[in-house]
Amino acid sequence: MTDLPALLDHADSQLDASLAHLFELLRIPSISTDPAYAPECRRAAEWLAARLQALGFEASVRDTAGHPMVVGHHPGATEDAPHVLFYGHYDVQPVDPLDLWSRDPFDPSVADLDGNRKVITGRGSSDDKGQLMTFVEACAVYKAVRGALPCKVTILFEGEEESGSPSLKPFLEANAGELTADYALVCDTGMWDADTPAIAATLRGLVGEEFVVTAADRDLHSGMFGGAAANPIHIVADICAGLHDETGRVTLDGFYDGVEETPSNIKASWDKLGRDSASLLGEVGLSVPSGEKGRSILELTWARPTAEVNGITGGYTGQGFKTVIPGQASAKVSFRLVGQQDPAKIRESFRAYVRSKLPADCSVAFHEHGGSPAIHLSYDSPLLQKAQAALSDEWPKPAIVVGMGGSIPIVGDFQKLLGMESLLVGFGLSDDRIHSPNEKYELRSFHKGIRSWIRILAAL
Amino acid sequence: MTDLPALLDHADSQLDASLAHLFELLRIPSISTDPAYAPECRRAAEWLAARLQALGFEASVRDTAGHPMVVGHHPGATEDAPHVLFYGHYDVQPVDPLDLWSRDPFDPSVADLDGNRKVITGRGSSDDKGQLMTFVEACAVYKAVRGALPCKVTILFEGEEESGSPSLKPFLEANAGELTADYALVCDTGMWDADTPAIAATLRGLVGEEFVVTAADRDLHSGMFGGAAANPIHIVADICAGLHDETGRVTLDGFYDGVEETPSNIKASWDKLGRDSASLLGEVGLSVPSGEKGRSILELTWARPTAEVNGITGGYTGQGFKTVIPGQASAKVSFRLVGQQDPAKIRESFRAYVRSKLPADCSVAFHEHGGSPAIHLSYDSPLLQKAQAALSDEWPKPAIVVGMGGSIPIVGDFQKLLGMESLLVGFGLSDDRIHSPNEKYELRSFHKGIRSWIRILAAL
Structure with missing residues (x-):
């Protein structure tokens, strides 16, 4: 790819034009949660379809039960070029409270921040219009310099990401053949820090489960029944307390089946990031890592499975005091999964555990609240390694x-x-204020984001 | 007391007159919780003061910040006669829902129940007008037969028992000299069963305590912080779960200091009552006694101390699911005390226990919700033994x-x-429906209640 320098140079020289395109999109108030803005969502979709068409994509606005999708297809330079699906979303969060914005959220600008950072201001500048446009403008650079894209590219832009994506699954199912590629590129995450790009290779899965323990068939007075009748709060508390052993490991049978150790080189790279428990926990007023002993804070939050009680209730919880032994108590528990952990097996193991703790005269009802396995790119996949190398070439620090x-x-x-x-x-940063007033995107993120996609597409 | 038969005969012959007096009182709708009935409460107090005056009491209606008290004094037959204070309350519960009553709650009657029981119907018939009038009418019999009472009698009737007795403590404090007697007689409890009178000799005390555990200074997302940040629900659950050991005993340091074993003859008398765990727990849909192992259900509920969690809350407890790690979680815990257990020491021991379970980066706040020691007549007190013998003479089965x-x-x-x-x-029965529609009092309870007080006063 000897023309890579030319491509990058072109990206630099065309930055103002790229920015002008982004600004056009940012000016469309495509707030998906408010039905009053439905025409604006469609307008954003139409703008994107037109932009893709201008780059040679076969692109169209596709109706759904909600806001439309945009789908575009572009052939690769060769028949055997890899096929990628790029995903982004054109809808944005509401802007209330408007008086906290220092500028009209739909009148984008380039502003100075702290005297030394140029930032793009406006709703959607980071989440996700600014991010998705890095890819579109990278395609534009390829078209301008080469007249072709190095890969076969399918693009999917959604307009309901900020309102729960109700149409996405049916759309994927109905158009599976059209949308399936070799792999997907998703641009909706952030950098590790301003100089260090990041690739998210693993996402923890989730099992959500609620259980309700019933003891007596009514609330009892603790004077009359205290010390004699089963107290479902005690049972629920006991179940929750028994989920972890003294080392912080989850006690469920078979819980760690399918959990793999993170490769030592990956762990070593995390250790170098200087993100220790003091810095992560210090932000929220804590200092002592809970959970499994002997593991770093990044390992605990990225690569280890967990059990957390997310809600518990029973008896009298208002002001003052009531000496009641309630008939019922309940808790909501979630498990974060990694590796090959099987959500169905974990749910069954949890239910068996709960039943094993139940006195003979009590009963339990379970309510399922979703289950999905962990997602992970293999750490040694070529896709990951090529992208990592490409990003490392672009940014001051290795990806x-x-x-x-x-x-x-x-x-x-x-x-x-x-x-x-x-x-x-x-290429978002943690201070981009997405979902909040005064959302911004670093001009550097936009610029080097375009250059990053040029490099990644070249590497693929 | 050779005139006891004459006294009892007079009680029998005067039953209709006694009943007529009770009906006059029952017709006054002295509902203390509803301000609209304040004049009726005063009217009930005035009626009682007049009735006591008719029996030779120096009696008066005494204003308080709420509904008035009635205080009456009557000298004993001799200077060295014992001095008793009799307590009852003339206020009654509201009567809603009125349509569930089969007769006007303030138009008392004597009705047939199940073909073989005569019952007095109406609000207050059992709680507490019918009960307190058994004592007043017993005094009336003494006055009629002997022209004197065997004891020096002070009477205190309250009008706020059903609304939390806000004026009682200040009134007792302000009139301590006037109201203090050798002992108090309280007529607001029930029989063991229709044939077996009961004396309540012990009342468990209570320590109420709420604790709030704070971990992070905000609610956290369990995806970002799960497995790393302290979860206050886990801490509260662990604290609650650790309150009891496997034998059901409370684990707090020094918790059993001052707890005495119930005398074996008392335990034996309880065992004979045929009240087992199946019957007590079966009423509320349970079957397995919780709490300390190896103790009868009556011992557990009457004579053993307990720890019960009466309320617990933390995290998301609404419909659906939120993967939150909350900043706070809390529980309300009560301890029932017996014997010489010291409420202050138990509270301190509990707080020390909670603090010992707290991670270094979490904090706890405690809220005190009342504390009172257990109350008990010594099982071998002459007062108890005389009353027990007197009641056993009156009823088919021993008290x-x-x-x-x-x-x-x-x-x-x-x-x-x-x-x-x-x-x-x-002399109430468990099916008297106090606080509910169709409250009743057995005519036999009223009749033999009067005779019981005649016997008890004679025995004292």
């Missing part, structure tokens, strides 16, 4: 492979419905 | 000494403010 503690539904859907792995690369 | 699982505030106040022990005797 790192990170985990994400939570799940991103689209990635699971690509895996499950289309059988595709996803490469998660993004 | 039994029982415990009460809960506290009765007035008894604690008499103990604490006036230094008086209380004898708790009453």
Whole structure:
């Protein structure tokens, strides 16, 4: 790829034009949660379809039960070029409270921040219009310099990401053949820090489970029944307390089946990041890592499975005091999964554990609240390694492979419905104020984001 | 007391007149919680004062910040006769829902129940007008037959028992000299069964305590912080789960200091009552006794101390699911006390235990919700033994000494403010539907209640 310098030079010289395109998109108030803005969502979709068409894509606005999708297809330079699906979303969060914005959220600008950072201001500048446009403008550079794209590219832009993506799954199912590629590129995540790009290679899965323990068939007075009748709060507390042993490990039978140790080179790269428990926990007023002993804070949040009680309730919880022994108590428990942990087996193991703790005269009801396995790119996949090298060439510091503690539904859907792995690369910073007033995107993120995609597409 | 037969005969012959007096009182709708009935409460107080005056009491209606008290004094037959304070309350519960009553709640009647039981119907018939009038009419019999009472009698009737007795403590404190007697007689409890009278000799005390554990200074996302940040629900659950050991004993340091074993003859008398765990727990849909192993259900609820969690809350408890790690979680815990257990020491021991379970980066706040020691007549006190013998003479089966699982505030106040022990005797049955529509009082309870007080006063 001897023309890489030419491509990057062109990206530099065309930055103002790229920015002008982004500004056009940012001026469209495509707020998906407010039905009053439905025409604006469609307008954003139409703008994107037109932009893709201008780059030679066969692109169209596709109706759904909600806001439309934009789908575009572009052939690769050769028949055997890899096929990638790029995903982004054109809808944005509401802007209330408007008086906290220092400028009209839909009148984008380039502003100085702290005297030394140029930032693009406006709603959607980071989440996700600025991010998705890095890819579109990278395609534009290829078209301008080469007249062709190095890969076969399918693009999917969604307009409901900020309102729960109700149409996405049906759309993927109905158009699986059209949308399936070799892998997906998703640009909706962030950098490790301003100089260090990151690829999210693992996302923890989730099992959500609620259980309700019933003891007596009514609330009892603790004077009359205290010390004699089963107290369901004690039972629920005992169940919750018994989920972890003294070393912080989860006690459920078979819980660690399918959990793999993170490769030592990956762990070593995390250790070098200087993100220790003091810095992560210090931000929220804590200092002592809970959970499994002997593991770093990044390992705990990225690569280890957890059990957390997310809600518990029973008896009298208002002001003052009531000496009641309630008839029922309940808790909501979630498990974060990694590796090959099987959500169905974990749910069954949890239920068996709960039943084993139940006195003979009490009963339990379970309510399922979702289950999805962990998602992960193999650490030694060529896709990951090529992207990592390409990003490392662009940025001051080498790209790192990170985990994400939570799940991103689209990635699971690509895996499950289309059988595709996803490469998660993004250029947001943690201070971008997405979902908040005065959202911004670093001009450097936009510029080097375009250059990063040029390099990644070249590497693929 | 050779005139006892004459006294009892007179009680029998005057039953209709006694009943007529009770009906006059029952017709006054003295609902204390509803301000609209304040004049009726005063009318009930005035009626009682007049009735006592008719029996030779120096009696008056005494204003308080709320509904008035009635206080009456009658000298004994001799200077060295014992001095008793009799307590009852003239206020009644509201009557809603009125359409569930088969007769006007303030138009009392004698009705047939199940073909073989005569019952007095109406609000207050059992709680507490019918009960307190058994004592008043017993006094009337003494006056009619002997022209004198065998004891020096002070009577205190309250009008706020059903609305939390806000004026009682200040009134006892302000009139301690006037109200203090050798002991108190309280008629607001029930029989063991229709043939077996009961004296409540022990009342468990209570320590109420709420604790709030704070971990992070905000709610956290379990994807980002799960497995790393302290979860206050886990901490609260662990604290609650650790309150009992496997044998059901409470684990707090020094918790059993001052707990005495119930005398074996008392335990034996309880064992004979045929009240087993199956019958007590079966009523509320349970079957397995919780709490300390190896103790009868009556011992557990009357004579053993307990720890019960009465409320617990933390995290998301609404519909659905949120993967939150909350900043706070809390529980309300009560301890029922017996014997000489010291409420202050138990509270301190509990707080020390909670602090010992707290991670170094979490904090706890405690909120005190009342504390009172257990109340008990010595099982071999002459007062108890005389009353037990007198009741056993009156009823088909011998009187039994029982415990009460809960506290009765007035008894604690008499103990604490006036230094008086209380004898708790009453003739209600468990099916009297106090606080509910169609409240009733057995005509037999009223009749033999009057005769019982005649016997008890004679025995004292």
